[in-house]
């Protein structure tokens with residue numbers, strides 16, 4: 517009988533009380549190796565061990581652990597790639613019998629009216645819109661990654677089937693004011709925050 521290597525087992529040792537540190541960066545759990553054909557593998561722990569804050573007078577662990585969320589932009593990826601390059605990309609229905617001839621922003625992968633796969637159109641800069649309505653946000657919810665207070669504005673863009681939400685980078689919002697699309701091309705966040713609006717002076 518062939519000898520097999522014993523799988524190395526990791527033991528979870530309680531650490532000494534750790535000094536206060538900023539939250540650790542989460543790292544993806546290692547993927548377990550597939551067992552050799554005809555052989556079943558031992559169950560492996562694939563998570564990240566809990567950080568032990570103290571063991572006395574009782575054990576305290578850090579919970580929740582930080583999770584990495586892998587989020588795909590899927591068919592809408594060209595929109596986000598465009599923002600980094602300083603262009604606004606919308607989608608339009610290519611079906612000639614579809615009633616909706618205007619473009620959609622934020623883009624839709626499929627036409628909400630006839631379900632055709634949409635095609636991409638690139639808007640020519642400068643993209644000038646008009647504030648349809650706005651909210652002065654003084655207390656945003658958790659997770660807002662811009663400073664506040666700020667003006668969340670709903671922008672009407674000529675030729676668009678939609679009124680698009682965004683934020684005003686400076687100044688005071690007023691209904692009917694003209695705004696110009698601008699892009700965070702330096703140090704982009706790779707989120708919708710890479711598109712913002714500035715007043716047209």
Ligand SMILES: [Zn+2]
Pocket residue numbers: 609610611614615616627628629630631632
């Ligand atoms: Zn359509």
